[in-house]
Amino acid sequence: MHHPGTLTLPAPPSGAVEPAVTPVVRLAGVHAGYGASDVLRGVELRVAPGERLGVLGPNGGGKTTLFRVLLGEVRPSAGTVERPDRIGLVPQTERSRLDFPVSALDVALMGSISSLPWWRQPGRAQRRGALDALGAVGMAERAQETFGSLSGGQRQRVLVARALVQDAPLILLDEPFTGMDRASTEQLERLLDALAAEGRALLVATHDVTQARRWDRVLCLNGDQVALGPPESTLTTEVLERTYGGHIVTLPDGAGRALLPPHHHGPH
């Protein structure tokens, strides 16, 4: 096991052994949903170590279902899924009970549970690992603070630290930048870049097109897989219209940049 605090891991395999690097995640023809109808249809996806993949789509477009398939919580109705044993999940912090009596360190320590036998409690080694992870996300000084008293950006970083304690080669982030100010956003972006440089694959769900342009590749989901590729060639007005069902405002800046109208957040 490596120490998450150091952020100096061996570089991801550079493809010398195989023509293509073994993907961290491989989905082939995946359909999945709840009950009779599939929310997610025909997903073909390979994610390489160190890759940062934006997952773009409207609410109800299948982003959450994709995550739940990867986590093994939803069984696909068709297709095959290859995924790592350990997957870190950074949920939206609004899902957390902010009045719950836990410290940032307690939350980071939660990442050690799956690596211990059920009767063992986290000990000194796990505690040190959790503190290292909090250090790596710049939260070491706030380890003893109540999780709910931290700012949104700080809570996200603590949850990233928890994924580091899990030592997960794949980290799923669910709308991590929602409600975050500019400074916190940039800080988290730098952190995610550093994690990818370590060789971890990141899937970042977002409905913000501008956000999605940051990542190595973008997967556009609207129930169906609309497009997958580098942002500059993928995020065209046509693809965005198909992803969001035509509710697109195109900015007259000549670059074909498209933004979503501010009121698109309702249930779809």
Added chain:
Amino acid sequence: MLAALLGALGDPWAEPVMRRALVEVLLLGIAGGALGCWVVAYQLSYGAESLAHALLPGLVLAALAGLPLLLGGAAGVLVAALAVAVAGRVPVVGRDSAVAVVITTLFGLGVLLALSPATPAGLGALLFGDVLGVTDADLALAGALALLVVAALRLLHGRLLVVGLDRSSARALGVRPGLVDAGLLVLLALTILVAVQGLGNLLVVAVVVAPASAARLVARRMAPMLALAAATAVVAGVGGLYLSYYAGIATGAAIAGVLVAAYALAGAGAALTRSRPGRSRTIRAA
């Protein structure tokens, strides 16, 4: 003066009945206080009260049939849990209403049975408990309960934290929320079942909910909250026994009264700490 005070402190424990009550209160305080922290954190206080009330018909039927109360109580809990599960599935009835209907029905049934002339024990003993009447078997049971609760909570600690903070990410962390819930509910049912013998059907919830609620006002993390709640329950239990001894009031009610006073004290303390200048909360920074 000091001798008189020490004498007054020591007097109640001269009687074996009071000594037994003391041990019972200590054991139930540890189990109820610690478990109560999770009950409060999981917002299960209403469930705890419902469970306690719903096992009344089981207790009364056992008293009528001359069976051990524990057996009747266990059957009562089981029937209540099934009834709540069934009623909760009726589409137009919400879960809260389903629990309320089932619990009042069962409690009413219990009272009806208890008021029948054939019932040997008075309804009072079942409703309000009789901590002065505990037997050696009751004490052994309370000891086993305290051991089990403390051991189980220690084992489940990390998992309870995970599920309590955010159920939706539990599986990603290797924790099964259904199992954790079930474990907590089984511990709660067992605690109520054992504690109801001494503290009574109406007051048993006090030892589970009040110390934890008081500790919650003061503690910011779960581990100190657990210790504080258990200590509060024990101290309030002993205080209640003194109060009952010297004021000549019912023991269960005295204990419940002191528990509520402890909660009020913690509330006042927390409010004072918050309003003191220079101790404002950490300024939120990105």
